Amino acid sequence: MSALRKSDAPTDRESNEPAKIGSAEQSLRERVRLLEAVVDNFPGGISLFDDDLRMVLCNDQQKSMLDYPPELFRNGYPNMEDLFRFNAERGEYGPGSADEHVRRRLELVRQRTPHSYHRTRPNGTVLEIRGVPLSGGGFVTTYLDVTEQRRNQELVAHMAHHDHLTDLPNRALFNDRLQQAIAKTKRNGTIAVLCLDLDRFKPVNDQLGHQAGDELLKQVAGRLSASVRDHDTVARLGGDEFAIVQTDIHQRSDAGVLARRLVAAMHEPFAVCGHSISIGTSIGISVAPDDGSSLDDLLRKADLALYRSKRSGRGTFSFYEGRDEQ
Template structure:
């Protein structure tokens, strides 16, 4: 009886051991799986967020650059249309026709050949219609422009009006309505020019690093019109009005849009949108649209190997734990997995990674960071990050940066870092704090990536957008900004400012006789001579063709503006040795003064332009003030 009882008692104990083993195995399996998941999340989530932010930043920079380039293209179209309207002899004939002094046939015979000449240099003009003061067509060149789309500016509007994108036949176009103004500002007529969007097609296609599923849209927000392109091998396509992008633009209180998730569409799926308005054209915008899966596919792909490594390490660690069944080994293996994973991420990341102690001294640098900084850890170890790497950062700024990291746990911004060879480069730096059990920062990490190439591309586009390609002088957009700033300063200081509008005399015969190549060389020489004649503080700009604009700031008196104008007339009277020829030209200059002649940039430019025409009418090669009482001096 006692033996039987002992057997009965032993049996449950024997049966409890496998159950305990299975329970321990289940707990170990759960622990291994949970640890693997936590390590995977702790490693992959920050990496995925960093990669996603990098993709978003790249997309935003791309949209910003394309917006600048597209704005420059619209400015080019508007400037081209305004140059057609500024030809004084054609305008005078139109004014005579408006007054009933000549017949339509005479007007057309005079105007057509004189407009065909500049149109020959404007290959992107598909068609041109000239209207009289009553809005009736008097001349049409190249392809017809449908009347229902004519963008006629309002009677009091002196700037071009842009409409589109539209289709003429199968060709996407943008229509520009340019007012033809007499010297006194009255409307003599209107030019309606239809521009093809071939140059836009070269700006919009996706470049390397983007999927063909992405699209770039040029949008006329006010008119709900847009065109888009997939890649360089496809034509521009009209964006349908049902596209969810239009709904997103309506719902947004303001542009730009940053990584906005559009509602899922039955045809297009789930899209992410980036949009930015065009500078100087607030009703126009550039938008980049991409399927969500496509946009962040690269980020997920870069996480594949780390996640696979985490999974394999988890399986291997679990097998060892189950085989040895030792809790201590289990802990060691888990720590080994975590350390190995962290080391793998640290060693193989494409981003530069810094490790710092609680006093922000450098204690670690991964291989990618060494390549970016061109130095080894030994050269940086023990030095404070601000002193060793951050350029142009004061002690106060550095202290504020670390205070934010300690308080909020993170900080990120564009900075200038210093390489080991002394070279500086632009970088995107993300700092994060690592806390101990008392929630005090014990260490810090810094992830950085080189964005110099993106910055250089942005600066190149800005140079193209705000400077004349032929002469390198500021263009119409930049000089308008500088004149507006100069007027603000003149108002604050109560100083005198002058606007000089220059038109070259006898330039057209030189261009016709010796060709456009010599004409271009002459324009460059004129630009250089103008810049040498004025002060360093003055602005010399080319408006287009043979027209230049000069802004004279901080003048002592009217006589000072007169002396500078006289020197300019004299300088351009001197011969120009160009390509084996000695060329003689001159200039007619109109002068408008602030505050006597106007208080805003557009008014001063218009009055200086009118004064220039009076100088031409008085015999050319001279200058004239807008106000005759400020006197006119001939050479």
């Protein structure tokens, strides 16, 4: 074989350029493959918009999670404004003008600042939505279903503030409600604190067992709750001790009206585990601001009035009086 002439030899450019092009294409394909893998395996919805706010990517999880119909993509991906309008018109953002919903959301996007919030869909699903602007223009939005997480958080919070047996507010929540009510009386208004002990409850536990006692307490809680207004608070403080914050009353006698209703409700027999049980209740009442303006003061004075009711023969109620301190 004869040697190549110098002019027939390939130049550096001719020999390296195809290799460079092939390497770039391979690198691009690899990046696209990785991006597709990320999108397909993302644990929620993800969508990408270019700098003109046109959608260029939307994974199947997002389409399913937000119930996007196939016709939404009939002419290709929608732009962001069309997507917002579609959601607004089907009630996704709640009541109000669709134009106003679209305007507010576009305004948020155009600020080009990261944002994160929770939205409850009409079907009850709670979504965590995050929007992040991209440095080269465009926007990426992610959607995560946090319904179960939110439900668990609410359950934990509820359990921390409610009695496990009766589901009434516990002492901690009662104290919080009472503090709020006291704060209102400092501006204007009157409230009453009613402390209740059940009469003849111990024999129920002793003779019929704790299961019967627990069932009785649950029925008592139901009757107490049915005897007050929605904005009053009934709480179980422990054992057979209950308390009520009666708000927005006009005079002391309003608390007496409620106390009579409670005594009558507790006087009616309870059907528990096949037995007809008669108990009753004794009640002590303090009124703010007349009897004090602190939680400890009002509870202490209601307790003193309660002891007087017990000494008087039970099944009755008493208002706090100064002689209770003696």
